[in-house]
Amino acid sequence: MSLASGAGPQLLLFSLGMGLVSGSNCPVNCLCQAQEVSCTGMQLMEYPLNIPLNTRRLLLSNNKIASLPALQLGFLSDLVYLDCQNNRIRELMDYTFIGVFKLIYLDLSSNNLTSISPFSFSVLTNLVRLNISNNPHLLSLDKYTFANTTSLRYLDLRNTGLRTIDHEALHHLVALQTLYLSGNPWKCNCSFLNFAIYLLVSKLDHPDGQNATCTEPTELSGWPITRVGNPLQYMCITHLDHQDYIFLLLIGFCIFAAGTVAAWLTGVCAVLYQNAHRKSSGDDTEDESGNRVTDQIFRSNSYFGQSRFPQLT
Ligand SMILES: *[C@@H]1O[C@H](CO)[C@@H](O)[C@H](O)[C@H]1NC(C)=O
Ligand SMILES: *[C@@H]1O[C@H](CO)[C@@H](O)[C@H](O)[C@H]1NC(C)=O
Ligand SMILES: *[C@@H]1O[C@H](CO)[C@@H](O)[C@H](O)[C@H]1NC(C)=O
Numbered sequence: 001m002s003l004a005s006g007a008g009p010q011l012l013l014f015s016l017g018m019g020l021v022s023g024s025n026c027p028v029n030c031l032c033q034a035q036e037v038s039c040t041g042m043q044l045m046e047y048p049l050n051i052p053l054n055t056r057r058l059l060l061s062n063n064k065i066a067s068l069p070a071l072q073l074g075f076l077s078d079l080v081y082l083d084c085q086n087n088r089i090r091e092l093m094d095y096t097f098i099g100v101f102k103l104i105y106l107d108l109s110s111n112n113l114t115s116i117s118p119f120s121f122s123v124l125t126n127l128v129r130l131n132i133s134n135n136p137h138l139l140s141l142d143k144y145t146f147a148n149t150t151s152l153r154y155l156d157l158r159n160t161g162l163r164t165i166d167h168e169a170l171h172h173l174v175a176l177q178t179l180y181l182s183g184n185p186w187k188c189n190c191s192f193l194n195f196a197i198y199l200l201v202s203k204l205d206h207p208d209g210q211n212a213t214c215t216e217p218t219e220l221s222g223w224p225i226t227r228v229g230n231p232l233q234y235m236c237i238t239h240l241d242h243q244d245y246i247f248l249l250l251i252g253f254c255i256f257a258a259g260t261v262a263a264w265l266t267g268v269c270a271v272l273y274q275n276a277h278r279k280s281s282g283d284d285t286e287d288e289s290g291n292r293v294t295d296q297i298f299r300s301n302s303y304f305g306q307s308r309f310p311q312l313t
C-alpha cells in the first residue's frame with residue numbers, strides 16, 4: 001500500500017512527461033489519427049494545446065484563431081501540411097514558421113492578414129503550395145517575402161488587395177508553375193513595367209489570367225496583366241509627353257543656333273584668310289589660269305571673295 005501511494009504521483013508525472021514527449025494526447029474536440037490532427041470547424045479562438053509532437057498534418061480550418069504562436073508550432077518539427085484556411089489570423093511575424101521547416105503545404109487563405117513579415121517564410125525551403133488568397137487587407141508584399149521559398153510551385157495571391165508587386169519578389173521562385181493574381185486592383189503604371197515583363201517572359205501558368213486585370217490607368221483598365229507588358233513598354237519607353245516634345249524642340253533649336261554660329265564663324269575665318277592671302281600673294285592667282293576644274297572653282301570662289309572683300313573691310 002505504502003509503495004503504491006508513493007508511486008502514484010511519480011507515475012502521474014511520468015505519464016505527463018511521456019504525454020508531452022511522445023505527444024500521445026489529443027486536443028479537446030479534435031480528431032487525432034495516424035499523425036493527422038483535425039480541428040476543423042470547432043469554433044477555436046486560439047491555437048489548440050496538446051497537439052501530438054509527431055503530427056505531420058494539422059487541419060485548423062474554419063475556426064476563429066487570431067494568431068499562430070511560433071513557439072508551440074515549433075514543437076511540430078515533422079509537420080508537412082498546415083491548413084489554416086478561414087480563420088482570423090491578422091499578421092505573420094518574423095519566423096512564425098521557423099520550427100516547421102519541413103512544411104510542404106501551407107494554406108492561409110480567407111483570413112484577415114494585414115501584414116506578412118519578410119522573414120515569415122524564410123526557412124520554408126520545402127514549401128510547394130502556398131495559398132494566401134482572400135486576405136483583402138493585405139495590400140502589399142515585401143520584395144524578400146519569397147526569397148527563400150525556392151521549391152514553391154503553386155502560389156495563390158487572389159483577392160489580397162495588391163496594387164503592385166516588386167518585379168524581384170518572385171525572382172527566386174525558380175520552380176514556380178502556377179500563379180493566381182486575379183481579384184486585385186492592379187495599378188499598371190511605369191513602376192509595374194518590370195513585373196509585367198517578368199509575367200510575359202516567365203512562361204507561368206495563369207489559370208485566372210483573363211481575370212487578373214489592370215484597374216489603373218484608365219487607358220489600360222481591363223487589360224490582363226499577363227499581356228500588358230507590350231503596351232506598357234510603349235507607354236513608358238517610346239511614348240512622348242508634351243514635356244518631351246518641348247524638350248526635343250529646344251534641342252532642335254539649340255542645334256540650329258549652334259550650326260548658324262558655326263557657319264558664321266567659318267565665314268568670318270574664310271574671309272580673314274582670303275584677306276591675308278590676297279595681301280601676301282598679290283597678282284599670283286591671275287597667272288595660274290587654265291588649271292584643273294577644282295582649282296577653277298576654288299579660284300572663282302577666291303575671285304568672288306576678293307571682289308566682296310573691299311566692301312567688308
Ligand atoms: C486557395 O484557397 C481558396 C479558398 O480559400 C481556394 O478556393 C483556392 O482554390 C485555393 N488555391 C489553390 C491554388 O489551391
Ligand atoms: C480585418 O482587418 C481590418 C483592418 O485591420 C479590420 O478593419 C477588420 O475589422 C478586420 N475584420 C475582421 C473580421 O476581423
Ligand atoms: C534566407 O536564408 C538565409 C540562410 O538560411 C538567411 O540568412 C536569410 O536571412 C533568409 N532570407 C530571408 C529573406 O528570409
Ligand SMILES: *[C@@H]1O[C@H](CO)[C@@H](O)[C@H](O)[C@H]1NC(C)=O
Nearest residue numbers: 163164187188189190191192
Ligand atoms: C506607381 O504606383 C505605385 C503604387 O501606387 C507608386 O508607389 C509608384 O510610385 C508609381 N510609379 C510611378 C512611376 O508613378
Ligand SMILES: *[C@@H]1O[C@H](CO)[C@@H](O)[C@H](O)[C@H]1NC(C)=O
Nearest residue numbers: 182206207208209210211212
Ligand atoms: C473570371 O471572372 C468571372 C466573373 O467574375 C467568373 O465567372 C470566371 O469564372 C472567372 N474566371 C476565372 C478563370 O477565374
